[in-house]
Amino acid sequence: MWTIAAKELRSLFLSPLAWSILGVLQFIFAWVFAVLVHWFLQPDIQANLANHPDGPGLTEIVVGNLLDWMAIVLLLVVPLLTMRLFSEEKRSKTLPLLLSAPISMTSIVLGKYLGLMGFFFIMLLILMLMPLSLLLGGTLDFGQVAAGLLGVTLLLAAFSAIGLFISTLTAYPTVAAISTFGTLLLLRILDWAENTGEQTGVLTYLSMTQHYQSLLHGLFDSQDVVYYLLVIALFLILSIHRLTMERI
Amino acid sequence: MNPDILISVHNLWRYYGHFCAVREVNFEVKRGQILGFLGPNGAGKSTTMQMITGNLAPTIGQITVGGQDLFENPIEAKSQLGYLPEHPPLYQEMQVIEFLKFCAKLHRVPRPQIPQALERAMEHCGLSHVGKRLIGNLSKGYQQRVGIAQAIIHTPSVVILDEPTIGLDPIQIREIRNLISKIGAEHSVILSTHILPEVQAVCNQVQIINQGQLILNDTIQGLLTQMKTTQLIIGLRHPPELTELLQVDGIEEVEQVDSTHFRIRHAAEHSPAEQLVEQSVTAHWGLFELIPEKRSLEQVFVDLTQAEEPHTTDLINKEAA
Structure with missing residues (x-):
């Protein structure tokens, strides 16, 4: 399992795709970050905030908004990285190498998944350096930053599990990418249909947005965490099942 | 259980939808055998191999590798297999060394033994001087060799190679055949x-599969005796009438090739060569050439695969009825 994970991570960095994604994301978030900090420092905003003792602080405005943006951009980025997990193996006919090796299907799927998560972890680490730089001139609410980080990690993990499953369905990486993107976008806007009243229904529960928002605001609700863990487990099990059934 | 039987395949069937790709295949592979698996295109060779290596589940059937059932203990069974x-x-994006190292780890070669295993496999396959190159930049022949190296890196007890010499030039084909004999x-x-x-060159056991069924399972010697002589070509400077030749004991059929050459078909167990020589001396036919004509493996193959066809259609009819 770890062999596959390590190989997956290595081959990600061997491809220009991973580097360009890291570069582009870094640039975009640097821009967003700079704009947010600039906005926060404007005299009228400062004056406004000073008048509201329980108004949003630096963490909420800069880190919260930054992570919110990240969720949208990741919606686009995750399909690009998950598409190659199994589709590419199928297309270049390398899957028999893994299937005839003495490893279980579970290890193959988990290995690939963990490899990709390793990449995302590195990516998050680099991106989080920016908000941490605020410590040079201010203070951060670490509880809220940690909750936000947990949220973004869980969101990424759930996105990746869905993308991994979809890439087991097809031998065309682009088809996998566009289907993953569609599915993720749908999951994000699923709650719009119920945007009518106070009470929230099953669609809102299924939608990813709500669960993410509360973590961004520093609200750790085990219900939200369980939601993400369920999504991850469901799609990983489906992937294992799908690959096993393919042999029959 | 006989420890020398490394693979045993029992009553293997495989359907793709309604199409039956492999029907009732049984065979065993013993230690030290190089088994040639022959068959025309679409006969079920690759399907059988995919099933033995666990890439495809059979519809019915039992496969054991080194005494381990492939479906009950897949990990133990697969650890004894190498598959190309x-x-x-x-x-494509990996270096040869990097790729082989990954394969070694995948097949659970203990870490301290990996460098040794790498060196051995690369030397065997003549890859030592391309270790640092990207696989994608190698020629087809070298890629094929990397494929073989990948299959033997963990010294499996059974190596399964699916058409290893396809698309290679004649020199590479010879090298790969030497390599197979070494393995x-x-x-x-x-x-x-x-x-x-290829089968004649490297194998010591032959199996022919046609339309999903095994129609021959024999040693190469057995097959060579199947290729026994049944034809002679003779050259006569003053040939007699064809009817006169036919009277020689043991001759079944005579065919005139040109004005001085004749093709003579005779019974397999009784060659008329001696008689012909004696007759030609006494009757002054002027014999100057006498060549026994061997049935080639190709002929045996064609005879077997085509003779079986009516038989299989019979089977299908029986099943339908």
């Missing part, structure tokens, strides 16, 4: 091909 599929499974000395090899001389 029809399309070598190579990651066969240490491991058992199952080799699928539709190139007949």
Whole structure:
């Protein structure tokens, strides 16, 4: 399992795709970050905030908004990285190498998944350096930053599990990418249909947005965490099942 | 259980939808055998190999590798296998060494033994000088060799090669055949091909599969006796009438090739060569050439695969009825 994970991570960095994604994301978030900090420092905003003792602080405005943006951009980025997990193996006919090796299907799927998560972890680490730089001139609410980080990690993990499953369905990486993107976008806007009243229904529960928002605001609700863990487990099990059934 | 039987396949069937690709295949591979798996295109060679290596589940049937059932203990069974599929499974973006190291880890070669295993496999396959190159930049022949190296890196007891020499130039084909004989000395090899001389060159056991059924399972010696002489070509300077030739004991049929050459068909167990020589001396036919004509493996193959066809249609009719 770890062999596959390590190989997956290595081959990600061997491809220009991973580097360009890291570069582009870094640039975009640097821009967003700079704009947010600039906005926060404007005299009228400062004056406004000073008048509201329980108004949003630096963490909420800069880190919260930054992570919110990240969720949208990741919606686009995750399909690009998950598409190659199994589709590419199928297309270049390398899957028999893994299937005839003495490893279980579970290890193959988990290995690939963990490899990709390793990449995302590195990516998050680099991106989080920016908000941490605020410590040079201010203070951060670490509880809220940690909750936000947990949220973004869980969101990424759930996105990746869905993308991994979809890439087991097809031998065309682009088809996998566009289907993953569609599915993720749908999951994000699923709650719009119920945007009518106070009470929230099953669609809102299924939608990813709500669960993410509360973590961004520093609200750790085990219900939200369980939601993400369920999504991850469901799609990983489906992937294992799908690959096993393919042999029959 | 006989420890020398490395692979045993029992009553193997495989359907793709309604199409039956493999029907009732049974065979065993013993230690030290190089088994040639022959058959025309679409006969079920690759399907059988995919099933033995666990890439495809059989519809019915039992497969054991080194005494381990492939479906009950897949991990133990697979650890004794090395497999080169029809399309070598190579990651184009990796270096040869890097790729082989990954394969060694995948097959659980203990970490301290990996450098040794790498060196041995690369030397065997003549890859030592391309270790640092990207697989994607190698020629087809070298990629094929990397594929073979990948299959033997963990010294499996059975190596399964699906058409290993396809698309190679004649020199590379010879090198790969030498390599297969070398591997066969240490491991058992199952080799699928539709190139007949290849079987004659490297294998010591032959199996022919046609339309999903095994129609022959014999040693190469057994097959060679099947190729026994039944024809003679003779050259006569003053040939007699054809009817006169036909009267020689043992001759069944005479065919005139040109004005001085005749093709003579005779019974397999009784060659008329001696008689012909004596007759030609006494009757002054002026014999100057006498060549026994061997049935080639190709002929045996064609005879077997085509003779079986009515038989299989019979079977299908019986099943339908």
